[in-house]
Amino acid sequence: MTIKNDDMELLRLVTVGSVDDGKSTLIGRLLVDTKGAFEDQLMAVRKNNDNVNEGDVVEGKDIDLARLTDGLQAEREQGITIDVAYRYFSTPKRKFIMADCPGHEQYTRNMVTGASTASAAIILVDARKGVLTQSRRHTHIIGLLGLSHLIVAVNKMDLVDYAEEVFERIKAELSDFCAQQNIHDLICIPISALEGDMVVERGDKMPWYKGHTVLETLESLEVSDQIDTRSFRFPVQYVNRPQSDELHDFRGYAGRVVSGTVKTGDEVQVLPSGHTTRIKEIVTFDGNLAEAFAPQSVTLTLEDEIDISRGNMIVHSDQLPTTADEFAATICWMGDEPLSLRKKYFIKQTTNTVRAVVTEICYRTDTNTLEHLTDIDQLSMNEIGKIKLKLLSPLTYDSYADNHATGSFIIIDAFTNNTVAAGMIAKS
Template identity: 65%
Template sequence: MTALNFKITEEIELLRLVTVGSVDDGKSTLIGRLLIETKGAFEDQLLAVRKKKNKSDVTSADDIDLAMLTDGLSAEREQGITIDVAYRYFATPKRKFIMADCPGHEQYTRNMVTGASTANAAIILIDARHGVMPQTRRHTHILSLLGIEHLIVAVNKMDLVDYNENTFQTIRKDMQAYCAKQGINDLLCIPMSALAGDMVVIRGQQMPWYEGETLLASLELLSVMGGVDKAPFRFPVQLVNRPQTPALPDYRGFMGTVASGTVKVGDTIVALPSGKQSKVKEIVTFDGSPDEAFAPQSISLILEDNIDISRGNTLVHPHQLPKQDKVLTANICWIGDDALKVRNKYLLKQTTTTVKAIVTAIVSKTNIHTLAKEPSDALAMNEIGEIELKLQQPLQYDSYADNHVTGSFILIDTFTNNTVGAGMIQ
């Protein structure tokens, strides 16, 4: 590598990726393929999981037991299944990727939700021999609820269907139809063989009928962070910094991560819920005081006036107020062991705010096969539905469709302290 490449490495952007799909759709093989071909795995790591211990080098994906590379827990290797998300890292000269490799079993859907919640893009694996499976639908529906920007359907194991175009087109149409029902019209489908390598990083010779880009090239081309800086400014306050030292007797900085939008020195801001106004006097960072800050930077704000602001408050621009209510309607992925029922009470955490919440209604439960909304008096683990909540105090929020940070929340079981629900406010 030359010095020029290092410059590029520092300046590249991050793409958070999630891979999902049913059991045995070849996820581990695909990830192994990507890691080997982008040099995201080291030689000693590959040698440790080679199939033939007497072979002294690893040159292709065939030489290694790819699942052993990604299944990091002994319980996973014992049972031959993926239980929890594994995070993998690889980079090309254009981009760094964080890939959350998610379990396929329905039982571990909550871990899939964990891996998917932070993703900008998702790869949905489908075995070309089996087509769209129930778990493919469940995962795709969760990805659609989570509002993942880019969905890529990887129709894998094309080598086992003689690279047949019709097989691919049938699956593509099935997925397009399923996705269109939930408003996803922009779906990229790529036929591939992770085992042979065709269409993952290199085109290969087997599918001249497919004219699109390879998977890796497609991932490098996706746009990220589309427009979060154009959204209204939201600044949930994490902490108030008051050193009260001789050198800094009166310093009072509001620490937080810009959830969306931008803020400039001199901007008028409103503190919610109090509604008190002030102006931004200084944007403070360790590296100096910039004139402007934007999402997702972690900064401190100093205001002109000494108004009462604490953790859980949100700073916004006066002409772009968020919604504020004690009653919410939300889509929810239920990930708790005990079912969600009407009248159950939980703690709700949204940005830096934690409030008590009570379930006032289960509006519907989603049938993941038909996407029909059906009545239900409970949501069991891994079920998806729409609920109404009443909160102890009003919450400042945006709808999840408009803002993933201020529109999302978790529900916490007050007895076990576990995270039991992933909510997206309507």
């Protein structure tokens, strides 16, 4: 017997929801049922230390599933999730990386951290409580971040007698909210995480529901987000110039193909200088490639000697991004101190870091009503809004809608060095 994973794909997902909506129970259920948690880890979070039947623990009974994911002492002391925990499980088809996010509003920035690398989200809604402010906030953020798939798990169906109309009402309300912000690919599933209905097993309580279970859904979502069909973008990370005699003439540009594909011989342009040349080689440790595609990390050599350094971007000449020293962007503010028009910030976008000032706060979004509130002079922690930025030197970028990798940036406080915002460049 040989165990292979030659064709196993990766799906990154994020789970969010309000406090006490049963998220930990759902995650625990997925981990226990896919054997993503080990016996000794489960035994360590059993509810009481006496008379524990190990078999029950292994089946997920009699354990405090929240303590499995709440990895910090402060979280266990306070009984709340403060920061993202990353969890790993797999089925024969797929490996899943799950970012388990806090539900409290004050930790929204950690939720954004968890969601930014995911391509699918599960939002938990308590069937008894319906769509809460926090559900709307999370849905809005998932929409802003442009995740490909949104799954709404309406949990605790056992506490509403598995009533179809409760599920349909919540589904309709969230579908409306999503349609207002152009999220159309919404999958709603009625579940009971505690009883296990529609998580891994269907159960027999909801024959009226004909769709997939949570795990079936996770296994069937389209993994590829077609980043290889977008324009070729290669932010230069590092200039590779070996200091040895035999490689004396080697000059390669190390980086990651963040979108699109590139072949040897392709005509390319280097930005911001605008010089054109051709791809000579695509170098890797495993031999040169004829073609590289996203998200491969490779090293490019070029036909002509051009002055190129970290922060430059190599692109195809017929698919140019924008190079400019100002843009508008939607941001999630994460700093302890509010965004200020008078402070100095750094922007890090792809492999570039530049100084910047915020010239205007266009509006703040009320994440409950999606209303744009104007006449705003600051954005506080966990608030979302649109701003205009002026940069000290130009950046090469696309809009976030066109390209997540070249349209995203972080704002760094120049004094504290903290990351104070996640930004998504608007279409100009």
